[in-house]
Amino acid sequence: MPRLELPELVRGARQSGPLAVRCAGRLMSLVTDEPQRLAELLAMCREWPQPRLVLGLTGSPGSGKSTLTDRLVLEYRTRFPADKIGVIAVDPSSPFTGGALLGDRVRMMQHATDPQVFIRSLASRGRLGGLALGVKGVVRVMGLVGCRVVLIETVGVGQSEVEIAQHADLTAVVLAPGQGDGIQLLKAGLLEVGDLFVINKADRDGAAALQAQLLAMLQRVDLVRHDRSANGVTTQVCHDVTTGPESDPSHARLFLTSAREHLGIAELVDALEARTEVAQERWRTEREEQIEAELQSAVLAEIERRAICTLRTNAAVVERFDRLLGGAEPLAAVVDEVLRRTIGDATSSTK
Amino acid sequence: MFGPRKPRLLIAKPGLDGHDRGAKYVAQVLRDAGFEVIYTGIRRTPEQIVATAIQEDVAGIGLSLLSGAHLLLFRRVIELLHAQGADDIVVFGGGTIPPKDIPLLESLGVAAVFTPGTSAERIVERLDELLCVPA
Ligand SMILES: Nc1nc2c(ncn2[C@@H]2O[C@H](COP(=O)(O)OP(=O)(O)OP(=O)(O)O)[C@@H](O)[C@H]2O)c(=O)[nH]1
Numbered sequence: 001m002p003r004l005e006l007p008e009l010v011r012g013a014r015q016s017g018p019l020a021v022r023c024a025g026r027l028m029s030l031v032t033d034e035p036q037r038l039a040e041l042l043a044m045c046r047e048w049p050q051p052r053l054v055l056g057l058t059g060s061p062g063s064g065k066s067t068l069t070d071r072l073v074l075e076y077r078t079r080f081p082a083d084k085i086g087v088i089a090v091d092p093s094s095p096f097t098g099g100a101l102l103g104d105r106v107r108m109m110q111h112a113t114d115p116q117v118f119i120r121s122l123a124s125r126g127r128l129g130g131l132a133l134g135v136k137g138v139v140r141v142m143g144l145v146g147c148r149v150v151l152i153e154t155v156g157v158g159q160s161e162v163e164i165a166q167h168a169d170l171t172a173v174v175l176a177p178g179q180g181d182g183i184q185l186l187k188a189g190l191l192e193v194g195d196l197f198v199i200n201k202a203d204r205d206g207a208a209a210l211q212a213q214l215l216a217m218l219q220r221v222d223l224v225r226h227d228r229s230a231n232g233v234t235t236q237v238c239h240d241v242t243t244g245p246e247s248d249p250s251h252a253r254l255f256l257t258s259a260r261e262h263l264g265i266a267e268l269v270d271a272l273e274a275r276t277e278v279a280q281e282r283w284r285t286e287r288e289e290q291i292e293a294e295l296q297s298a299v300l301a302e303i304e305r306r307a308i309c310t311l312r313t314n315a316a317v318v319e320r321f322d323r324l325l326g327g328a329e330p331l332a333a334v335v336d337e338v339l340r341r342t343i344g345d346a347t348s349s350t351k
Numbered sequence: 352m353f354g355p356r357k358p359r360l361l362i363a364k365p366g367l368d369g370h371d372r373g374a375k376y377v378a379q380v381l382r383d384a385g386f387e388v389i390y391t392g393i394r395r396t397p398e399q400i401v402a403t404a405i406q407e408d409v410a411g412i413g414l415s416l417l418s419g420a421h422l423l424l425f426r427r428v429i430e431l432l433h434a435q436g437a438d439d440i441v442v443f444g445g446g447t448i449p450p451k452d453i454p455l456l457e458s459l460g461v462a463a464v465f466t467p468g469t470s471a472e473r474i475v476e477r478l479d480e481l482l483c484v485p486a
């Protein structure tokens with residue numbers, strides 16, 4: 001395929017046929033590789049179709065996120081045969097080599113030849129927060145090609161669970177029995193971040209105990225929130241913690257699934273659909289606001305990239321930096337020099 | 352970490368046998384050399400491999416083969432890529448491929464064939480060349 005620019009790729013991705021998938025795939029590469037392109041894309045995507053739901057899945061390593069994602073895709077495809085669904089699977093990059101082994105797809109290969117399912121693996125690329133730069137752009141491209149739902153899987157370590165919450169409309173924390181006790185959950189901050197909690201591997205011993213423990217913890221969190229709002233500190237609405245489909249599914253928060261046995265998946269999708277029905281308008285507005293924040297970080301990322309380049313290659317800067325190392329130069333002077341030279345290089349290269 | 356980013360690759364294991372030691376080893380070698388490697392698992396069909404490669408927009412596909420059906424599988428993957436307008440994706444392979452078949456594979460469009468015993472350095476070096484990663 002010849003090197004195409006953003007507008008051509010956008011046009012190509014909107015058509016049908018094999019080339020459309022290529023264009024969409026290429027667009028995703030552009031926005032994940034180049035912050036400028038991400039900014040361009042975010043600026044032009046407001047008119048595009050958008051997914052109804054962007055669901056983040058996070059949680060302890062090996063808890064079954066990929067397998068669960070695979071089953072959710074199956075369930076959505078069965079319920080809405082005409083609709084497309086997107087999956088973004090993020091795995092960590094090695095901080096030492098920059099390389100990554102992206103293996104989530106292994107669990108999802110049954111959908112590989114389904115033209116209605118678009119799966120994209122991303123490496124976190126050393127971003128603080130563990131989520132690849134450009135995830136928002138990839139979500140938008142999935143909207144562009146007609147995905148009704150987008151699922152984002154990310155490892156629940158580091159800060160990724162906090163960041164996923166900023167990229168998704170809803171965040172599901174996926175846990176499994178035998179993967180550490182409740183205190184570890186609290187430490188990891190997963191409780192605060194989850195809109196939904198899924199205890200997967202319910203076919204295993206210990207699922208019921210984990211459920212009871214989690215339920216108690218969620219109730220405690222709710223009580224604290226409730227107290228705060230009673231004191232006028234916040235006005236967060238607190239829902240009852242419910243466990244099953246028998247109550248209003250848009251309020252249910254705790255789910256038991258066995259991705260392996262395909263149990264509890266339908267109930268989970270019921271709840272997701274109910275929530276989407278209620279909240280999709282609000283989510284749309286929130287996504288618009290996030291674009292602003294995303295564009296800001298794209299600007300900052302580009303500034304950083306250029307500044308690093310100056311810091312490493314500009315002779316005058318390198319000289320000052322060496323003096324800084326020897327204690328003969330204040331830091332501020334080096335910063336000023338970097339900024340001056342970065343701008344100087346930019347204006348001389350555009351002329 | 353700050354060098355130019357290396358391209359994304361797909362490592363796939365087509366065919367009926369379930370031995371993926373070789374495929375996983377190569378995937379790890381490439382990861383350690385800085386590539387982003389998407390691994391698909393065992394027993395994948397050429398259709399699945401090509402559809403995956405296109406969605407993932409990879410620069411290269413590596414096929415690990417032990418089953419003896421290498422000619423057929425390579426040919427099919429290359430045909431499918433062509434049909435999808437994706438001839439620019441580089442195809443390479445490894446496994447128990449008889450040396451006499453290598454020229455034939457190359458004439459089909461397979462860019463490199465790594466036979467058992469090829470060193471990790473050699474694989475990385477060759478892929479760096481093929482995928483134009485500046486040293
Ligand atoms: N018993 C049981 N095993 C499961 C279930 N779901 C997933 N597994 C197994 O758990 C292992 C990990 O599953 P994955 O889906 O790869 O888990 P993950 O959370 O995506 O893993 P990472 O992405 O590596 O963090 C695999 O061996 C699955 O087969 C389940 O419901 N029950």
Ligand SMILES: [Mg+2]
Binds near residue numbers: 065066104
């Ligand atoms: Mg996974």
